[in-house]
Amino acid sequence: xxxxxxxxxxxxxxxxxxxxxxxxxxxxxxxxxxxxxxxxxxxxxxxxxxxxxxxxxxxxxxxxxxxxxxxxxxxxxxxxxxxxxxxxxxxxxxxxxxxxxxxxxxxxxxxxxxxxxxxxxxxxxxxxxxxxxxxxxxxxxxxxxxxxxxxxxxxxxxxxxxxxxxxxxxxxxxxxxxxxxxxxxxxxxxxxxxxxxxxxxxxxxxxxxxxxxxxxxxxxxxxxxxxxxxxxxxxxxxxxxxxxxxxxxxxxxxxxxxxxxxxxxxxxxxxxxxxxxxx
Numbered sequence: 001x002x003x004x005x006x007x008x009x010x011x012x013x014x015x016x017x018x019x020x021x022x023x024x025x026x027x028x029x030x031x032x033x034x035x036x037x038x039x040x041x042x043x044x045x046x047x048x049x050x051x052x053x054x055x056x057x058x059x060x061x062x063x064x065x066x067x068x069x070x071x072x073x074x075x076x077x078x079x080x081x082x083x084x085x086x087x088x089x090x091x092x093x094x095x096x097x098x099x100x101x102x103x104x105x106x107x108x109x110x111x112x113x114x115x116x117x118x119x120x121x122x123x124x125x126x127x128x129x130x131x132x133x134x135x136x137x138x139x140x141x142x143x144x145x146x147x148x149x150x151x152x153x154x155x156x157x158x159x160x161x162x163x164x165x166x167x168x169x170x171x172x173x174x175x176x177x178x179x180x181x182x183x184x185x186x187x188x189x190x191x192x193x194x195x196x197x198x199x200x201x202x203x204x205x206x207x208x209x210x211x212x213x214x215x216x217x218x219x220x221x222x223x224x225x226x227x228x229x230x231x232x233x234x235x236x237x238x239x240x241x242x243x244x245x246x247x248x249x250x251x252x253x254x255x256x257x258x259x260x261x262x263x264x265x266x267x268x269x270x271x272x273x274x275x276x277x278x279x
Contacts, residue, residue: 130259
């Protein structure tokens with residue numbers, strides 16, 4: 001992979017990049033060009049390293065991994081990153097317990113475990129990191145809200161049921177990563193067995209394009225700058241369908257797309273680097 005740093009940049013710019021987003025694996029970078037954090041590590045450590053190298057970084061530049069929940073597509077590499085590369089792994093006690101019992105994590109966490117309680121902020125690299133509960137069928141699941149130099153970033157993936165707290169954060173965030181997992185008609189008419197369709201549609205399953213669109217439209221504000229649709233299903237969604245569903249609802253409430261980027265995140269490929277704040 002060639003370097004993505006093709007233009008002159010300020011090393012202190014506040015940046016975001018998705019490495020992968022979907023049921024095959026999830027991993028996101030947030031920080032600047034000399035240090036940052038990862039949110040989830042559900043792809044191989046080798047792939048994460050390759051993506052970091054294309055940005056001029058390596059594991060020594062990562063101050064921690066924030067884990068949303070203990071399903072394999074979000075934690076596959078946490079053992080390697082934590083114990084072999086000595087990167088702190090941040091999660092609630094319940095999520096850490098789930099990681100301990102997940103057979104997909106071959107390298108168990110010992111010295112790298114870091115604990116926080118949902119709703120209690122902590123700081124990394126000048127970023128204030130807070131968390132909120134997300135409804136999903138894992139041992140625990142959180143979304144993150146991260147404040148840095150006047151910019152607010154939030155991520156909510158694997159959302160079975162939309163909470164008031166999640167909506168409140170959408171209403172205050174400048175940069176949003178939010179689940180648009182499936183188109184309901186594609187899911188209902190698709191090949192999945194009934195039990196799996198019911199799980200996805202349940203209050204501990206996944207958020208549809210239509211629900212995502214409603215949440216964003218109901219809480220739209222003029223300071224939104226980036227909306228990234230994450231965790232799109234390969235079988236039950238289409239990137240253009242998800243994009244148009246959300247765009248239609250945002251247009252109906254007068255969203256200004258001259259200052260707002262709306263983008264579905266690719267499932268398997270890294271994105272370009274997005275600058276949240278230039279310094």
